Amino acid sequence: xxxxxxxxxxxxxxxxxxxxxxxxxxxxxxxxxxxxxxxxxxxxxxxxxxxxxxxxxxxxxxxxxxxxxxxxxxxxxxxxxxxxxxxxxxxxxxxxxxxxxxxxxxxxxxxxxxxxxxxxxxxxxxxxxxxxxxxxxxxxxxxxxxxxxxxxxxxxxxxxxxxxxxxxxxxxxxxxxxxxxxxxxxxxxxxxxxxxxxxxxxxxxxxxxxxxxxxxxxxxxxxxxxxxxxxxxxxxxxxxxxxxxxxxxxxxxxxxxxxxxxxxxxxxxxxxxxxxxxxxxxxxxxxxxxxxxxxxxxxxxxxxxxxxxxxxxxxxxxxxxxxxxxxxxxxxxxxxxxxxxxxxxxxxxxxxxxxxxxxxxxxxxxxxxxxxxxxxxxxxxxxxxxxxxxxxxxxxxxxxxxxxxxxxxxxxxxxxxxxxxxxxxxxxxxxxxxxxxxxxxxxxxxxxxxxxxxxxxxxxxxxxxxxxxxxxxxxxxxxxxxxxxxxxxxxxxxxxx
Numbered sequence: 001x002x003x004x005x006x007x008x009x010x011x012x013x014x015x016x017x018x019x020x021x022x023x024x025x026x027x028x029x030x031x032x033x034x035x036x037x038x039x040x041x042x043x044x045x046x047x048x049x050x051x052x053x054x055x056x057x058x059x060x061x062x063x064x065x066x067x068x069x070x071x072x073x074x075x076x077x078x079x080x081x082x083x084x085x086x087x088x089x090x091x092x093x094x095x096x097x098x099x100x101x102x103x104x105x106x107x108x109x110x111x112x113x114x115x116x117x118x119x120x121x122x123x124x125x126x127x128x129x130x131x132x133x134x135x136x137x138x139x140x141x142x143x144x145x146x147x148x149x150x151x152x153x154x155x156x157x158x159x160x161x162x163x164x165x166x167x168x169x170x171x172x173x174x175x176x177x178x179x180x181x182x183x184x185x186x187x188x189x190x191x192x193x194x195x196x197x198x199x200x201x202x203x204x205x206x207x208x209x210x211x212x213x214x215x216x217x218x219x220x221x222x223x224x225x226x227x228x229x230x231x232x233x234x235x236x237x238x239x240x241x242x243x244x245x246x247x248x249x250x251x252x253x254x255x256x257x258x259x260x261x262x263x264x265x266x267x268x269x270x271x272x273x274x275x276x277x278x279x280x281x282x283x284x285x286x287x288x289x290x291x292x293x294x295x296x297x298x299x300x301x302x303x304x305x306x307x308x309x310x311x312x313x314x315x316x317x318x319x320x321x322x323x324x325x326x327x328x329x330x331x332x333x334x335x336x337x338x339x340x341x342x343x344x345x346x347x348x349x350x351x352x353x354x355x356x357x358x359x360x361x362x363x364x365x366x367x368x369x370x371x372x373x374x375x376x377x378x379x380x381x382x383x384x385x386x387x388x389x390x391x392x393x394x395x396x397x398x399x400x401x402x403x404x405x406x407x408x409x410x411x412x413x414x415x416x417x418x419x420x421x422x423x424x425x426x427x428x429x430x431x432x433x434x435x436x437x438x439x440x441x442x443x444x445x446x447x448x449x450x451x452x453x454x455x456x457x458x459x460x461x462x463x464x465x466x467x468x469x470x471x472x473x474x475x476x477x478x479x480x481x482x483x484x485x486x487x488x489x490x491x492x493x494x495x496x497x
Contacts, residue, residue: 011144011153015125017043019446020143020156022130025053026432027416027439028162029113030077034443035160036121038467040450042443043156044122045145047129048339051113053164055432056106059218059337061286062277065374065433068396068474074371076473077116078436084112089280105280128152130163133171138410140172158411158446158456162439165298166346166418174406175349178298179210180381180423184356185388188424191360193376193390198234203380203388211381213343213427214293217310219336221276221318224285225327232274232325234386237267242324254316258309259291259384270313272384274325284334289317293381297342307340343379343430348420351457352402356424362394364478367461369404369445369468370437371396371476378427389427398476399429401461404442410455415442437473444468 019035021028024046032044044051054060066078073079089105117124127148134142134153143154161168166176185205188194194202232241239246246262254260259270266272270291277286290313295306314336321328352365360376373396376389403420404413414420416435428434444467449456468475 009151011151014145014147014149014152014154015043015123016155017041017123018156018450019043019158019160019443020154021045021160021162021443022143022168023053023162023164023416024048024051024124025162025164025416025435026055027164027435027442028053028160029117030436030439031160031162031415031443031446032122033077033117033120034440034471035447037471038444038447040447042122043125043154044117045125045128045130045143045154047127049126050110051117051124052106052109054339054341056110056113057338058341059106059220059286059335060341060432061106061218061220061279063432065372065428065431068371068373069392070395072395072474074433074437074474076437076468076471077440078433079472081109081112081116081436084116085109088112130167130171133168135172135409138408140409140411143168158413158449160442160446161412161414161418162416162442164345164417165342166348166414167298169348169406169409169412169414169418170298170346172409172412174409174412176346176418177349178296178346179212179344180206182209184209184423187355187357188376188388191357191393193360194388195390196388197386197390199386203385206382211423212296212345213379213381214291215295215297215306215310215343216288216292216341217290217314217337218286218288218341219314219318220279220284220286220334221321221328221331222284222334224276224283224331226278226283226285228327229274229276229325234273234275236273237269238265239267242267244324252319254319257312257316259313260316268384269320270317270384273386274321287317287321290314291379291384293383295342297340297345303340303342310340311336344423344426345418347418347426348406348414350403350414350420351405351407352400352420354399354403354419354421354425354429356422359397359425359428360392362392362397365398365400366478367401368398368475368477369401369441369461369464370399370434371474372399372428372431372434372437373397374428374431374434376424376427378424389424392428396476398478399434399438401441401445401464404438404445405457410457411449413442413446413456415439440471440473441468444471
């Protein structure tokens with residue numbers, strides 16, 4: 001028997017590609033499609049058996065941030081997939097998909113993503129999990145992955161981290177931050193977005209840094225009379241609002257379990273509120289009411305504990321809705337997410353850290369490669385208050401290429417939830433539409449780096465922007481006089497324009 005503290009095994013070569021994308025969620029799928037369409041062989045590694053991540057397995061059905069605030073589509077692969085999902089939802093799954101949220105039909109989205117990826121030429125490897133990174137000097141040369149065949153080696157030239165949790169960048173030894181930075185919320189006071197949503201009170205500062213937004217499991221219910229329940233949505237409720245006393249609530253089997261602790265006059269719910277959305281079919285709603293705080297999604301024991309608590313909360317929330325919320329008396333559970341929804345873990349400390357203030361004020365960047373438009377939406381890391389933040393101060397904000405680029409590894413690009421931002425900006429950039437846009441930019445940049453034989457940090461950014469524009473991405477490239485000046489050497493070409 002081998003010593004378990006020093007296990008070793010041969011590593012057979014399983015796959016090789018020009019570009020290797022780790023993580024098949026919204027960012028990773030778009031990154032792989034973009035890379036292969038730009039003429040390089042591409043391998044997409046996904047730990048589960050379908051693409052889409054939280055938009056499919058996690059049932060986070062509203063596909064937000066696909067347009068500017070004035071409703072102009074961001075285009076690109078994002079819009080291509082949206083239109084295909086709308087078409088196939090009508091054909092195979094019922095419902096329309098005309099709503100501005102575009103309820104993404106998780107089972108249709110799974111089909112559309114894998115179909116688009118395979119038709120484009122992506123080599124998809126399902127049921128493979130990242131274990132470690134083989135790094136020589138400043139380059140990644142391979143990945144160790146766990147599969148049904150055992151531990152195997154994957155080789156490539158350019159690697160894209162689309163894991164959401166920054167697993168690849170962390171194992172490669174890149175710098176990252178987990179959760180909030182010290183004093184990160186102070187800047188919100190200057191922008192006026194330090195308020196809890198729909199309340200006048202300021203949130204204040206966190207007790208300590210490293211705070212992460214809570215985790216959630218989404219679920220759907222059928223046979224709901226939405227109009228009757230609407231008046232209670234997103235309100236801070238007291239016991240009298242649902243016709244019971246605190247003493248009666250304490251008799252419920254889940255009273256004082258995690259999320260339902262009785263600690264005041266307000267109704268104790270995991271999110272502190274009733275929150276559900278119309279689904280695409282009549283009488284169906286998506287419920288976003290579970291919440292578990294204090295979970296680090298990169299820690300194995302924490303992640304498992306969060307799954308257990310959130311899954312138990314699903315039935316508790318359903319019982320509560322059926323007992324007390326008008327319109328849910330005869331409702332029933334349709335399905336719940338297969339994986340825990342993790343909002344925030346590691347973030348790259350890249351060549352530019354996009355700050356919350358820059359996103360809110362829509363600061364222009366000459367190396368813009370994607371836009372975001374979602375609100376600042378920090379789910380309370382410390383309890384049951386509503387989210388912190390509000391609307392950005394413009395039509396959309398810029399995400400610079402430098403926020404996708406590490407400082408040391410020369411053949412690694414980061415996309416999706418773990419790009420280089422602070423805690424505040426991340427609460428907007430984590431949204432699915434924005435992740436898909438940074439994914440397309442990352443895949444396009446990887447191909448360009450390969451084809452011009454240069455490190456990812458030194459690619460010709462105007463050429464990257466031209467490729468994105470040619471792929472129908474709506475990109476607002478500022479004039480040099482409009483953009484903020486920078487001494488970053490990676491922008492030398494831009495500053496000379």
